[in-house]
Amino acid sequence: MSAVASQELHEEVRRRLAEHDIRYTGGRQAVVRTLQRVEGPQSAADLHKRVRSIPLSSLYRSLMVLADVGILSKHHDSDGLARFELAEWLMGHHHHMVCTSCGRVEDIEPSSDVEAAIRRLIDDLASSVDYQVEDHVLEVSGICPACSK
Amino acid sequence: MSAVASQELHEEVRRRLAEHDIRYTGGRQAVVRTLQRVEGPQSAADLHKRVRSIPLSSLYRSLMVLADVGILSKHHDSDGLARFELAEWLMGHHHHMVCTSCGRVEDIEPSSDVEAAIRRLIDDLASSVDYQVEDHVLEVSGICPACSK
DNA sequence: TTCCTTGCAAACGATTTGCATTGGA
DNA sequence: TCCAATGCAAATCGTTTGCAAGGAA
Numbered sequence: 001m002s003a004v005a006s007q008e009l010h011e012e013v014r015r016r017l018a019e020h021d022i023r024y025t026g027g028r029q030a031v032v033r034t035l036q037r038v039e040g041p042q043s044a045a046d047l048h049k050r051v052r053s054i055p056l057s058s059l060y061r062s063l064m065v066l067a068d069v070g071i072l073s074k075h076h077d078s079d080g081l082a083r084f085e086l087a088e089w090l091m092g093h094h095h096h097m098v099c100t101s102c103g104r105v106e107d108i109e110p111s112s113d114v115e116a117a118i119r120r121l122i123d124d125l126a127s128s129v130d131y132q133v134e135d136h137v138l139e140v141s142g143i144c145p146a147c148s149k
Numbered sequence: 150m151s152a153v154a155s156q157e158l159h160e161e162v163r164r165r166l167a168e169h170d171i172r173y174t175g176g177r178q179a180v181v182r183t184l185q186r187v188e189g190p191q192s193a194a195d196l197h198k199r200v201r202s203i204p205l206s207s208l209y210r211s212l213m214v215l216a217d218v219g220i221l222s223k224h225h226d227s228d229g230l231a232r233f234e235l236a237e238w239l240m241g242h243h244h245h246m247v248c249t250s251c252g253r254v255e256d257i258e259p260s261s262d263v264e265a266a267i268r269r270l271i272d273d274l275a276s277s278v279d280y281q282v283e284d285h286v287l288e289v290s291g292i293c294p295a296c297s298k
Numbered sequence: 299t300t301c302c303t304t305g306c307a308a309a310c311g312a313t314t315t316g317c318a319t320t321g322g323a
Numbered sequence: 324t325c326c327a328a329t330g331c332a333a334a335t336c337g338t339t340t341g342c343a344a345g346g347a348a
Contacts, residue, residue, distance in 0.1 A: 023302065023347075044337080058304055060338060076225035080312090081337075097280050108274050117270055122289050125257050130294040131246050137288045140271050145279040172322075172327065193313080207329055209313060214328095229337090230312080 003092035009036065012090065013071050020069050027054045028062045032071070032086070040096070040105035041075065041083035075137075077103075095137070099144035106144070152241035158185065161239065162220050169218050176203045177211045181220070181235070189245075189254035190224065190232035224286075226252075244286070248293035255293070 004012050013032055014024040030051045035042060038050075044063060048056055063084055066072040072084045085091065093115065097106040110118065118138065126133045153161050162181055163173040179200045184191060187199075193212060197205055212233055215221040221233045227247075234240065242264065246255040259267065267287065275282045 021302080025303070025347095027304080055305055056337095057306075057339080061304080061340095064339090075227070076229045078224070080225045080229055080231055082229060095274065097275065097278055099280070100283055106278050106280075108278060110270075110274060114270055114273060117266070121259075121263055121266055121270075122287075124263060125244065125259060126246065126289060126291060129246055129255055129257060131248070131255075131289070131291040132297055133289060133291040134249055135290045137290075138271075138285065139288075140275060140280070140282055140285045142275060142283040143281040148281055170327080174322090174328065176329080204330055205312095206314080206331075210315095210328080213314090 004090050006036065009086075009090055016069055016071055022065060022069065025062075027051075027058055028066060030054065031059070031062050031066065035072070035084065035086050039107060041077075041085040043077075043081045043083050045081075047084075096139045097144075098139060098141045099147055100141050101143055101147035104144050104146075108140075153239050155185065158235075158239055165218055165220055166214075171214060171218065174211075176200075176207055177215060179203065180208070180211050180215065184221070184233065184235050188256060190226070190234040192226075192230045192232050194230075196233075245288045246293075247288060247290045248296055249290050250292055250296035253293055253295075257289075 010024070010029065010032065017024050017028075030053075031047060034047055034050050044056065044059055047063075048054070048059055051059070054062070063072065063074070063082075067074045067084065070087055071090065073087045074082055074084050077083050088094075091107075092109060094107045094109045097108050098104070099106075118136070122133055122136050159173070159178065159181065166173050166177075179202075180196060183196055183199050193205065193208055196212075197203070197208055200208070203211070212221065212223070212231075216223045216233065219236055220239065222236045223231055223233050226232050237243075240256075241258060243256045243258045246257050247253070248255075267285070271282055271285050
């Protein structure tokens with residue numbers, strides 16, 4: 001559940017890719033490295049600005065491959081743009097705090113007891129509709145400290 | 150917080166639109182009526198199938214207008230498709246349970262004490278990053294009863 | 299050699315927009 | 324009359340794909 005150490009991360013990724021006979025190429029490493037050092041989910045365009053050496057189509061292909069094998073998680077922001085971040089087994093489980101004013105996204109890592117409480121609530125909710133819970137996403141929106149001034 | 154009575158709904162909508170000098174036309178009523186009777190957020194294509202009389206471009210325009218004045222809320226599914234549902238002040242606050250197998254989305258209305266607990270947790274999380282909470286979305290994914298058989 | 303990868307350009311598909319027309323207050 | 328609303332076609336734009344060339348094992 002907790003994040004993989006930074007040094008081990010690339011080895012973990014390489015290993016996971018190898019299981020699928022997929023190479024951990026320079027372009028893919030650049031994507032993972034970039035996502036490792038920036039906060040919040042990034043769009044293809046965001047990443048393209050940071051690794052201008054990789055053409056967009058290749059970037060999209062890398063993102064697809066990495067998401068397919070579970071190294072990245074993909075979701076869509078309020079504008080429908082696809083955004084990517086390192087998957088939870090690499091990043092650690094976390095939630096998002098989105099500023100409705102500036103769009104900034106902050107990662108929030110709940111303390112273990114808060115997280116436990118969330119799970120309990122979710123299990124409650126799920127049992128009422130007889131679902132088998134796999135995962136959950138909590139996204140909180142509000143005004144960030146910078147914008148509230 | 151609770152849902153507006155079905156009969157009052159259209160009056161509420163008409164009122165809200167009137168504040169913006171926007172007419173509550175047949176097409177818009179069809180959209181609202183459809184969203185009122187189907188479960189879960191609907192895509193433009195979904196809605197178009199149900200109200201085939203309205204061309205897609207007009208449908209998109211209705212959806213945009215209705216979302217802009219806060220009658221509909223818009224979000225994107227895992228494929229990036231825009232989906233719409235009646236806003237919370239009309240629908241009542243609720244969360245989503247998404248089946249990862251068949252894609253079905255179920256609305257979940259948390260009991261008031263569960264909801265209170267969620268808010269407490271969120272306020273906790275938010276205070277740690279000094280955000281001013283406005284809203285929250287909890288999306289739980291798992292296997293629905295039909296798919297688990 | 300074998301197959302995964304990459305680049306470029308073309309194709310796609312959801313959504314948006316220009317413009318002339320229609321319709322309600 | 325006046326201005327919002329509509330329909331149609333064309334344009335946008337993020338994303339995907341075909342295909343030929345490149346590269347690692």
